[in-house]
Amino acid sequence: MSLLGLDAVGRTYDMGHIQVAALRGVTMHVDQGEFVAIVGPSGSGKTTMMSIIGCLDRPTSGRYELDGADVGSLDDRALARIRSRTIGFVFQSYNLLPGTTAIENVATPLLYQGVGRRERRARAGAALERLGLGLRLDHEPTELSGGEQQRVAIARALVTDPALLLADEPTGNLAVNQGLEVLRLFQELHADGRTIVLITHNPEVAEVAQRRVHLLDGVVVDEEQAA
16 A cells, blocks of 8 residues: 655756756655665755655646555644654654753654653663663653664654654664664664655665665666566
8 A cells, every 4th residue: 555655756946047957847755664765866856856756846747645544635733743643753853952861852753742751761761671672761852872863862752652764864864884783774674564764865765775776866767676
């Protein structure tokens, strides 16, 4: 069953004296439980693709449907709701709150959903323990390694039990061994049934996915299944 679908999606930016087409007629579908990597060089349209899939931007043409909703028809409030409840974001730069403990960082999305303090802490603690950070609950970002910070970010993305995990260059700021740990974690999450879309410029990182969609100049130029 398809969780998300882009049909002939285009995104053009008005730069005043020129129109820039970042995406041109992109069609792509991701089924529930799939692990898909969107891969391409700088300027290929990956960031725009991530923004549209993550409901951070809207297409200027075509149709994007996520979890049964036509994203193009949603107002800003509905978009914010779908972002907070349907999508778990993992970014290259972690985006953790400074001066805030790991468990508080992970619990933050639940606060915005109105979950009570005791349940927030219990769910955040369980998410961190699942990712091997049970002894780091009260550590702040500056007290954690890069790999540990990214695992906190992944726990925060998972704590709301989203339908989609969207990861944008999640190993970009990590040492090789830490990056491999994060990729293994994504594979474990996929094995548990998670739907994951991974955005990367690195073909080697994309190899962990079961399907790879190659972008170039805003167009899908190739798709391949894992061997």
